[in-house]
Amino acid sequence: MQKTLEVDLLAHTQVTESWKDYWKAHGGIEDVVDGQAVALTAIRTCYSPLTPFEIVLKEGKKYFNESAADGGKGTEADRLLRHIMKSGHTSTIEHLSFTFMISGLSRAALAQLTRHRVGFSYSVQSQRFVKFGSGDKSGGFDYVIPESIKKVNAPNPEILMMVFEEMMRDIQVKYDYLRDQGVSAEDARSILPQAAACNLTMTANLRSIIDFYRKRGPHTHAQAEIQDLAVQMREAVTEAEPWTDMFFGEGAE
Template sequence: MNVQLIAYTQLSDSFKKQIQSDIQFEYNERAAIALTAIRTCYSPNPPSEILSLEGNKYFGNKATDGKSGTEADRLFRHITGSGHSSTLEHLNYTFAIEGVSRALMGQLTRHRHLSFSIQSQRYVRFGSEDRSGGFAYVTPPSVEKNKDVVVNYNDFGDTETVGEIYETLMKRLQSGYDDLRKGGVTAEDCRSILPNAATTNIVLTGNLRTLLEFYNKRKPGKGAQYEITELAEGIKSKIIEVDEWLTAYFEEK
């Protein structure tokens, strides 16, 4: 699995020029947007002037609740703690997710308010002679763990290991896909025999509130399957790389 953050919400160049003479503090752009959204609900100032008029107060002073960070961090903790997390919906992150199983894709669709663009098994051909070189597949940890376990598969005492069974099945499916294609079956119909283990690539976009809800349901210890837990951790780490101020949000129980 490869997870890369490829885009995220930023202030427009024209807006940054507008506020630059008034700003006397260092700020993270996503935090600045969140502050603007939160204060819009409670401030008499127009949204376009909140950073200029109130930014120094919130980003330039230490938190007054005795916890870490600035007054902006205190405000974020207070607002989200009171359930006003809709203000986080203004922050969006887009990820390139590569080499995950179609089974994981099915699990992802159970989460609302995420946007997907998914590699098509109808238009991308997965024959051995195609540009793809055939379909790749994911091997689950339980298969890997038990790969040397011997299984009797008929009354004559013939045996195979778990690893051999799994790999043989994948090879047979690839061979069947190739043979169907040779027999004139279209790629969009050949995909019917591809397994849940077959890999796919996804571009995923979500707002921060949705991504936090996704992480809370799929993080380690929540009973989720290994692959989607790995994805949840990957998304978390990529967001924190650019927005360290959000670390505490992912650590909440």
């Protein structure tokens, strides 16, 4: 069955409830953004005589209440983050992590994704332990149709779709036959195509996600499917932490 890529955010870095309670009890403003509080603590730890615990408590009002001194958008916290990104001191945003639930990614795109190793952790659906026979719980393997096959400028594009889908059905029949003959799932998977879809849970830090987007996003020459993944990851991150959006643009600093 044809599958569509879906990316959802499972979790992301937040400050603890005990820290929030202490912050509020000592006059902190109510709407501190969790990710910015973590990033600010990491950044100022490098340059401040204060302890990490004291930094946001003693400097938070300045950074979160005052308008950006550089004339840019947002607060002094936004200005500091822009400065840090421009200066290249981006190890300080590695403290923010995001965990994604990804489904409908082809094995071909997975091979490209897992080339991004620094700052990424992957738990991928196994074709060895998950059985993809028509009569198994999976109902058979799902697959991804490349955009170029869907949109190719050919005299009869519907024929290309028909050929592709017939091939997927034929592979399913042959996979089922091998399994019926006693071939193990771990060996029968050898005939599954690169178009076969998989599911994964993936965690990455913010620095690595931004780097991934700059290398695989819609302004690059990356394959359409992984561009789509990059865009959906960006959307999930910026929905959770809107201040990060300014760092994803083409050539953004």
